[in-house]
Amino acid sequence: MAENTSSSSNTIVLEAKGITKKFPGVLANDNVEFNLHHGEIHALLGENGAGKTTLMNVLYGLYKADSGEVLVNGNVMVLNSPKDAIHHGIGMVHQHFMLIPVFTVTENIMLGAETDHRSHSNEAPLVKLDRKEVAQKVTDLSHQYGLDVDPEAIVGDLPVGVQQRVEIVKALYRHANILILDEPTAVLTPQEAEDLFRIMRELTKKGVSIIFITHKLKEVLAIADRITVMRAGRVVGTANPKESNEAQLASMMVGRAVILTVQKKPAQPTEEILKVEDLHVRDIRGLEAVNGVSFHVRAGEILGIAGVQGNGQTELAEALTGLRPIESGRFTLSGNDLTGKPPRPITATGLAHIPEDRQRHGLVLSYTVADNMVLCDYYQPRFSKGAVIQQNQVDANARKLIKAYDVRTPSPYVSASKLTGGNQQKVIVARELSRTIRLLIASQPTRGLDVGSIEYIHKEIVAMRDRGIAVLLISAELDEILSLSDRIAVMYRGQIVETVNRKDATREQLGLWMAGVHETT
Amino acid sequence: MDWRRFAVIALIIAIMFGTVVLVGFSQSSPLLIVTSMLATTIAVATPLTLGALSGIYCERSGVVNIGIEGMMLGAAFFGWLASIYMNTVFHMPGMLSLFIGVLAAILTGGLFALLHAMLSITFKVDQIIGGTVINILAVGITGFLNRQMFFGKGSVFGGQVPHSPGILPRIHIPFLADIPTFGRIFEQQPITIAALILVIVTHYVLFNTRWGLRTRAVGEHPRAADTVGINVIRMRYINVIIGGFLAGLGGAYFTLESISSFEPLMTNGRGFIALAAMIFGNWTPFGAWAAALVFGAAQALQINLQFFRTLIPPQWSFLQNSYVVGLAPYILTMLILTGLIGKTIPPAADGKPYEK
């Protein structure tokens, strides 16, 4: 393969022409045109739901386009399955890793390509696996590209950043020279993201062309050679990072001027509401996830807990809401010791919880919007007399909340599964915030939502804070933390490594703390 | 297989063997008793082993199959029917008829499995409901045809059960079967021997071949397998059908190797016990086989206590009652499922239909 030192060559290696893809009720890709030059890093930018992943799934053979064609090096490709894409040298690293947790790195890499991928015919089922040979190749590849991976490690035990490297080696093992990376930095610290960018530049120097999907504006400007912006299934334009800025890109993504930071007055915190003392919590596998955490949140302030997913935030939120047993330590809400209590008494003491996984914990998708809105309160006197539920009260409540929180639904009796992600989240927010509360715990509250919903929820959180409610915000999106928090605590490996006021916090410093780099003063 | 599980299995088997030795030692030597029970255990564990292997193929690829009981029942009937047909109507020699019967049983299992696969994979019916449908269908069809063909006037066999070609003969393994006393462990019938061989084969296939790796991938994370070009649907179909063949072979044991007649509902829950064996063995062939041996031992216990019933001392008279002793396998299954004897981890995508 010819080495190319300049990052933009005019050879088009991959091209999508007029791609249209429909799903029931949704036009995911509308006549999309896209091309990739040899050796470039081409960013595909758009908010959640813009159609970026759909387009990539078409290029990778996971979906079949309704119309349009895909060309590799000028030749039209017939793509019936990922096998064909792989055969043409396309590799994809998905946002949610396509790795088998119980297999080793070697087994994951060899799966589907147990012999040389180019020979389609050698598909005999009873061929003996040659783990040693593949392990050797893996080690060679990882040295060649600077991607350190241990072939014998069990993938489920590996940290997320390493798993991502396994995914990349998996693609390279199949001789990929076109690499698609779908939201790769969602699970990385800023430092790990820098590491990834370094690897990407290495790869392009060796002739690999990269498509990089993201919704993060700062990254695109940092790493991309070209940017294509998608919105609502269409390509709205391309941009040159050297000539563009965040505001311009944001408005292309959303179609209107976007306020990138939330307007808020300075905080006026009063008494302490939540006090957490030396909390220890174990995760699902019995390992220590929260390792001696102490902090407090006052009424009228937002404490943001920053940190990459998987450092104990999930378990912390579950412990504070009664969904996970606490091993030792305690926490109080307005002086009431709630350690180890089940969810109902905790909620009764004035806690509202916007859960991380809205479809799993926050809603019963098969229930109506009305029933979901009384999910936590159905037994209260206002909704039931004795053991009998007063349906008319439930319905009145639903109508009131739908109006107040602008939930887009044809009626309160529609099943929650039919709502968009943003509206589902609004149902949860409406339910939780319409109670009398003292503390709001919001876990990843805007994950996977469109910009309009994100703006709305941010507004609500700040409004809560201004009303004197204590807010604990847990988020893996550093921008969200920086935008909303009055104080920021960084969580790493189950501990709070540092707490600062917002005005004293910088991105770089937070990033270092999130990565575990901690200077003792 | 971790040590705790292994130890528990060994302990339970030792207790069961020990009980019979204690009861019967005045009549037969302990060595004879243990050897005889071991031989019986291996034999009666056969349908459980095959059922468990069937479950392993299905579930390792991600399809829950509680219809193994129905598959075995259906295979038992149709295999028996085929052998009688060959023998009585086509006048084929006994051995050949039995062999064709086994083939018919295997095929029947495969056909039921095909139905289950279609329901679960293509129509995405809830897999437990699908398995229940198979079970009900098997009971209905075998009951109907059994009565129609053998007990109704105007049936093919004129209203009576014809003479069956018997059961498969014991095979005398050279050298090993010649050992005095112990040798009888090595005189087993073909399906029993086949089951043992299949345990080893399944282990090898599952953990050392391309097929096994892909199957396991499809059962753990089908989307990941899809993204590397594996045809998830095809793999699940084939694995379920292989499972059906194995269940069919297990069904053949009942009417072609154990006894030579068919009775409605004769599988008596063994298809479900096989599933418990599979779970306890953590979806591995050797683990499931060991668990199947425990259940086999429980059955051997029941048989032998009946044999020695006159020797049972009065304070243990409850042992004379076959109903009481017969509780053992079922209670054991429930105990095993509580997970007190070790946690079990099913394939991650077990039971979930794959949607693109």
Add this chain to the structure above:
Amino acid sequence: MQSSNEPGFIKNLRQWLEPLIVPLLAIITAVILGGLIIKSVGGDPFAAYRGLVQGAFGSKKALSETAVWATPYIFAGLAVAFAFKGGLFNIGAEGQLAFGAVAAALIGYALPKWLGHDIPAFIHIPLAVGLGMLAGGLWAAIPGALKAYTGGHEVINTIMMNYIALNITSFLLNGPMKDPNPLNVVARTPAIAKSARIAPIFDGLRVHWGFVLALLVALLIWWILQKTTLGFEIRTVGSNPDAAKYAGINVQRTIIISMAISGMLAGLAGAIEVTALNYRHELGFAVGYGFDAIAIALLGKTNPFGVVLAAILFGAMRNGGTRMQFLTQIPVDIISVIQALILLFVAADAIIRFIYRIRVREERVVLTRGWGG
């Protein structure tokens, strides 16, 4: 579903009828297939079905017998449907039914003996039926507790409980509870006292007040599920146990309660059979009810009213089947085959929709969550 210019009552009518289409077509298709099977073994399908319908509905006696057959089916079907609503698969209805019958029989024939004198009917009947109900409830609560606290999957546990129940009742009915009457050779209890017997509704016909009770219980179950806080909790745990926990519902307690109520309904089936029909319990009468109940629950789409209709259908088929066999020599087991086919088509409604080109989209019953490791 988006037509808002449809007059209101048509919309309501459609809402009522739509869920019926697939089960109806499933029945029709299964009946056709059954006819083909009958034809293939040399029978006359039309004569067979004529006999079937005649036996099921053709006379006052036939209707009475259909109601008699339907009564335990209603209770058992409700039992399975109730468990389904709670996200649980109760395959143990058979064992729970058996214990309900044994307990009711015991109270029925032994209680006056123990007390030394007669008991008035208005105490004896509720006692026998009530204890039968409790026995069934307890028998189901055991696998319920196992599921709640150890995660042990209720499918295998309830099946094991069935076999354990079979063994225990065999032991009892061949031993301590056996009818000591010298003329008796089968495994059955003595007849229950007259004071424990529920009367038939009409003279000369076997249909009894248990049938009416079954209909009332169906109504009660519907009300519990749809209108009470307990019903809300049970349904929430059944739809999404994670959200239920988040909502503050005690999931483990709810699982056990769901199974217990389910078992009580099954126990009721057995108890009513003893006190209102057979006046004793005999081994072997309950075989097959468990699986039939599953088919009935699914055919009725786990809705109590649907279950009643499905139970009456199954009762009609079983009743008519004996007459069919008498008239045409076709084994009554064909009924099992047809019922299995009905279940097949209801479960895989996609097949029906494909055959008849229906576009109806409904909620799928999804219970399999793996073995809960």
